[in-house]
Amino acid sequence: MPAKTGKAIFLKSFPQGLPAKDHFVSRSFEAPAPADGEVQLRIVWMSVDPYMRGRMRPDIKSYIPPFSLDAPLDGGAVGQVIESRHPSFAAGDYAVGFSGGWREYATVAGAGLQKVDPGMAPLSAYLGVLGMPGFTAWAGLNEIIKPKAGETVFVSGAAGAVGSLVCQLAKLKGCRVVASAGSKEKCDWLTREGGADVALNYRDYKNATELTKALAAAAPKGVDGYFENVGGMHLEAALNCIAFGGRIALCGMISMYNNTEPEPGPPNLVNMIGRGVMAQGFIISNYLPLAPKFAFEVAPLLDQGKIKFRESVYEGLEKAPDAFIGLFKGENFGKAVVRVGPDRI
Amino acid sequence: MPAKTGKAIFLKSFPQGLPAKDHFVSRSFEAPAPADGEVQLRIVWMSVDPYMRGRMRPDIKSYIPPFSLDAPLDGGAVGQVIESRHPSFAAGDYAVGFSGGWREYATVAGAGLQKVDPGMAPLSAYLGVLGMPGFTAWAGLNEIIKPKAGETVFVSGAAGAVGSLVCQLAKLKGCRVVASAGSKEKCDWLTREGGADVALNYRDYKNATELTKALAAAAPKGVDGYFENVGGMHLEAALNCIAFGGRIALCGMISMYNNTEPEPGPPNLVNMIGRGVMAQGFIISNYLPLAPKFAFEVAPLLDQGKIKFRESVYEGLEKAPDAFIGLFKGENFGKAVVRVGPDRI
Incomplete structure (x- = not known):
């Protein structure tokens, strides 16, 4: 099978401050024919995630190299195998990996892919509740906060891909859950379906002092565990209300x-x-050996309807910059995913 | 035996900002005759410690109640038993406890005292290297930072009662030790006797950026463990230089x-x-079950001359406020102790 040419999204320049649409450009890009051990994919869904912003700072030392202006952006994606030169995959299979996003066709190492079953869950769920964000939520809660029944857990960014699962898993463990999100609609969903006992709309509070008062009222026995996705006044309020022996998972x-x-x-x-x-600050790649434990625990909960998830779906690769920018404006509800191609062709 | 009357130091008013001598006053104070389970002590040495400043804020919720203006200040002390109504102690014994300081005579619960041997070490050492500061150093290093040979440990407040032991214990574990202290004299001692490979005089650096450069040069492989006694620009510089998987013991x-x-x-x-x-923030009272392990490990090191310690000795109870204020001016070298009475009478 030859190389496949399609569209891909490149960074035109490194953004300063909030990224805007004109930092991005769509160009033609060739996914090469797979070498030994590689797989050529038709991308079906791609993910946008906050950590990608860090890769747009070429001068910062981090756990993951910065993006280059000379290659497409990259990130998690679900694709269908066009051609495989890896023994675990055959043409027609579906697979998810941390690489291959922001383009219509990608050639990636088979070793970085997991095969997924389109019959078990919608394919996009493997980028959210069953994927990296879900695993992040599960690991931060269970390996860092380690909540006990009756304790209070506070979750910021609670309507997002990670936070919404943290809330529900903490609730299933018998915790009191206090959530924070950025709209009345999100807060309503969190208390109705998302596992929260109380949801605070942080836009109602001007500063850390006001948020502290609201959090103290919502968590009268103090915050035993705080799952941090937001920083700023959220962290300050959490530290004001933290209980003796409290644990903080620093996720974002x-x-x-x-x-x-x-x-x-x-x-x-x-x-x-x-x-x-x-x-404890953490990045999910340090917890990879626990991925099967996460899957065994969360997949049945999803199957039994004990876990709900929300998605903000953007249609078409060209919408990927909007989806990404939306992360920082609080525009997305649940996991933001971009449909790059049809499930089946 | 009747009540014993002597001098004691009271707080005249709660200080705002840096405490000054006129916040303190010496008054006559009566140590009552001991009740069942209590011991009446003649205080020989008393300790001044940074945590006492927190007890001078009557409105702050903390792990330890604030001081009252109606009672002497309190804190760790070594005393000689005058009268005992506790089965473990007899008149003439020496004992150390977390209570009984800032006065000539104290009546305290025998359950809070440990008997000490004046032949094993100078009595004042039970307030420093063999006491609460030493135990704090040992617990923060071994239970939180858990350094491995070859790793780099950074210690702020390194010439103090806690920091100086952290440096030496880390060095004995085969670590590279970078210390920070506030004078050339302290830095010289740290590299000559105090276990430090490099000692930085923080007064040479105007801000976190400058301190970061010096720390990065002193810790070329990054800081694996940071023992925090100081805060401010020290924490910022440590976070700039921290290695992947770094551990921070927040002591002060x-x-x-x-x-x-x-x-x-x-x-x-x-x-x-x-x-x-x-x-991990910590207070030493959460680690009390490990106190014997600390003693068994550190006492022989001291006995063999593998651990050095320094003291700033203030003569006479009336000097206790100076000793305390000196903590915040960086005037003390090693453990600051106040001699309240002679070892033997």
Whole structure:
């Protein structure tokens, strides 16, 4: 099978501050014929995720290299195998991986792919609740916060791909769940279906002092576990309300990813000392050996309807920049996914 | 035996900002005759410690109640038993406890005292290297940072009662030790006797950027473990230089204890996420079951001369406020102790 040519999204320039549509450009791109061990995919769904913003800072040392202006953007995707030179995959199979997004065709290493069953869940779910964000939620909650029944868990970014699963898993463990999200619609969903006992619309609060009051009222016994997706005033309020022996899973700080100047941290870190608080920053790739445990635990819950998930679907590769920019404007509800091609052709 | 009357130091008013001598007053105070289970002590040495500043804020919720203006200040002390109504102690014994300081005579619960041997080490050492600061150093290093040979450990407040032991214990474990202290004299001692490979005089650096450069040069492979006693620009520099998988023991933030306005936290907490960093705040009272393990490990090292310690000795109870204020001015070298009475009478 020859190379396949299709569209792909490139970064035209590295954004300063909030990314805009004109930082992106669609170009023709050739997915080469697969070499030994590789698989050529037709991309069906692609993911946009906050961590990608960090890869748009070419000067920052991080756990993942920055994007280049000379190659398409990259990221998680579900695709259908066109041609396989890896023994685990055959033409027609569906597979998900951390690479191959932002383009119509991709040639990737078979070793980085997992085969997925389109009959078990919608294909897009493998980018959300059954994929990297779901695994992130599960690992941060179970391996870092380790909540016990009766404890209070606070989740910021609670209507997002990660936060919404954290809330539901914590609720299933018998915790009191306090959620924060950015609209009344999201808050309503969180208390109705998303596992939250109380949902705070953070846009109602001007600063950390106001958010602290609301959180203290929602968590009268204090916050035993805080799942951090947002940073800024959310972290400050959480540290004001944290209980003795509290645990904080630092997953993301999306409120700060587009800062052009460094933003000060919370002034109350000293509370961590007097209250014996632990904070663990984490990236999901450090937990890969636990991926099967996650799948065995969450897939049945989804199958039994005990876990709900939401998606914001963007139709067509050209919409991928909108989907990505929407992450930082709070426009997406649940997991933001982009449909690049039909499930079946 | 009747009540014993002597001098004691009271707080005249709660300080705002840096405490001054006129916040303190010496008054006559009566140590009552001991009740069942209690011991009456003649205080020989008393300790001043940074955590006491937190007890001078009557409105702050903490792990330990605030001081009252109607009672002497309190804190760790070594005393000689005058009268005992506790079966473990007899008149003439020496004992150390977390209570009984800031006065000439104290009546305390025998259950809170440990008997000490004046022949094994100078009595004052039970307030420093063999006491609460030493145990704090040992627990933060071994239970939180858990350094491995070849790793780099950074210690702020490194010439203090806690930091100086952290440096030496880390060095004995085969780590590269980078220390920070506030004078050339302290830095010289740290590299000559105190276990440090490099000692940085933080007064040479105007801000976190400058300190970061010096730390990066001193820790070319990054900081695997950071023992935090200081806060402020030290924490920011440590987070800039922290290695992947780094661990931070949050023991104190003395640079901030006298703030009248909250000081912003470091702007680079997000590094904890990308580098998978863990920070654990701790207070030593949560580790009490490990106290014998600490003693069994550190006492022989001291006996063999493998651990050095320094003291700043203040003569006479009336000097206790100076000793305490000196903590925040960086005036003390090693453990600050106040001699309240002679070893033997």
